[in-house]
Amino acid sequence: MPKRITFLLPYFPPDVAADGQLFALLARELAARGHRVQVLTYKPRYQGLSEIAPRRENLDGVSVRRWWAPGGKSLWARALGAWWLMCSGAWRALFCRGTLIVPSSPPGLALAAWQLSLLGRRYLYVLHDIHPELGLALGAMKPGAAAGLVRLAGNLAMGRAQAVITLTEGMKQVARARSPHARVEVQPNWVDLDAIAPKPRQPAPGAPLIIQYSGNMGLLHDLEGLTRAAGRLTGVELHYVGRGVRLAEIKALAQREQWKQVKFFDYKPLSELAASLGDCDVAAIALTARADRLAMPSKLQGILASGRPLLCLAGPDTELGALVEREQAGLTVKNPADAEEIAAAIERLRDPELRKAMGQRARRLAEERYGVARAADVYEQLA
Numbered sequence: 001m002p003k004r005i006t007f008l009l010p011y012f013p014p015d016v017a018a019d020g021q022l023f024a025l026l027a028r029e030l031a032a033r034g035h036r037v038q039v040l041t042y043k044p045r046y047q048g049l050s051e052i053a054p055r056r057e058n059l060d061g062v063s064v065r066r067w068w069a070p071g072g073k074s075l076w077a078r079a080l081g082a083w084w085l086m087c088s089g090a091w092r093a094l095f096c097r098g099t100l101i102v103p104s105s106p107p108g109l110a111l112a113a114w115q116l117s118l119l120g121r122r123y124l125y126v127l128h129d130i131h132p133e134l135g136l137a138l139g140a141m142k143p144g145a146a147a148g149l150v151r152l153a154g155n156l157a158m159g160r161a162q163a164v165i166t167l168t169e170g171m172k173q174v175a176r177a178r179s180p181h182a183r184v185e186v187q188p189n190w191v192d193l194d195a196i197a198p199k200p201r202q203p204a205p206g207a208p209l210i211i212q213y214s215g216n217m218g219l220l221h222d223l224e225g226l227t228r229a230a231g232r233l234t235g236v237e238l239h240y241v242g243r244g245v246r247l248a249e250i251k252a253l254a255q256r257e258q259w260k261q262v263k264f265f266d267y268k269p270l271s272e273l274a275a276s277l278g279d280c281d282v283a284a285i286a287l288t289a290r291a292d293r294l295a296m297p298s299k300l301q302g303i304l305a306s307g308r309p310l311l312c313l314a315g316p317d318t319e320l321g322a323l324v325e326r327e328q329a330g331l332t333v334k335n336p337a338d339a340e341e342i343a344a345a346i347e348r349l350r351d352p353e354l355r356k357a358m359g360q361r362a363r364r365l366a367e368e369r370y371g372v373a374r375a376a377d378v379y380e381q382l383a
Helices: 018-032 075-094 107-117 133-138 145-160 169-178 224-232 247-257 270-277 300-306 319-327 339-348 352-369 372-382
Strands: 004-008 036-042 056-059 062-067 099-103 123-127 163-166 184-186 209-214 236-241 262-265 282-286 310-313 330-332
Touching: 004 018, 004 075, 004 107, 018 036, 018 062, 018 099, 018 270, 018 372, 036 075, 062 075, 075 107, 099 107, 107 123, 107 145, 123 145, 133 145, 145 169, 163 169, 163 372, 169 184, 209 224, 209 270, 224 236, 224 247, 224 262, 224 310, 224 339, 247 262, 270 300, 282 300, 300 352, 310 319, 310 339, 319 330, 319 352, 330 352
Parallel strands: 004 036, 004 099, 036 062, 099 123, 123 163, 163 184, 209 236, 209 282, 236 262, 282 310, 310 330
Antiparallel strands: 056 062
């Protein structure tokens, strides 16, 4: 029987935020199955990028409604933004029927869903990262009233959700410790296996080995060791694609050391993502050990689907590192800050046969576990 499903999201394409792109794939898949799907979201504004997007449109059977949201990075601006998202989200969702699907960040949207649950509304709460634990672990938040409020918002949202969805088993354990009576399910992120497929790469003789880091360069990602390793090697190029709070420091390091082989590119739109992921020999992925069991890079599934071997900048004792090692889809470094260890891993990845075998295992893993259809099965059942 067709269901009514409403996504309440902070970002949605043409915004380049990874979470928004993921939910866009899921919304289209659910709409293709005959469900009535609506997206309530905001004007594009991720990472300072802004594109013109219509206030109302229909994308492959998904009804999309956008409205204005405040910007700014100061504490007061973010507080205003959180309040606005909560109030405007609750008001808009009040007049839309069906089960709500709401991400954990920003917490204002989760509070909107919680408020509506008091009126009998069902919602799924998607934990893509766990706050305030993540912010405290990264030093982005200090213990105190603000952290307490974020924790309270999360606990309220988990407590009344139809189901809480986490990306990993470790995140599930943290969520259950926070809210013992909540129904918690694990559903990793997903990928469009048709849109992102292995792209044959035939570099010219003598061409450099291209390593690509694509996506947000944030506090979750220790990238200095990778930059130093690539800067010291010959026959290697390191391509950064995206933006983030660490971009300026990485650029400054490359410029100071005059490493011309470290290059920077802006975000690619969703329509160019498949081609961009294929424009490398090795895909780098990073997650600081402090974020283990609190987050998982959303770029993982796209890399796996592209059939590229991973250079994993996360210790083998983390969930990310353990996955890459267990599936033999790439190489994991024990210390992501150790440029020499990373350089040694890069030297091993110069072997084309090794890269080919790892890339094939990566693609096979994506096909077996991470197709958007598998994720839609779970969300369809829970909704």
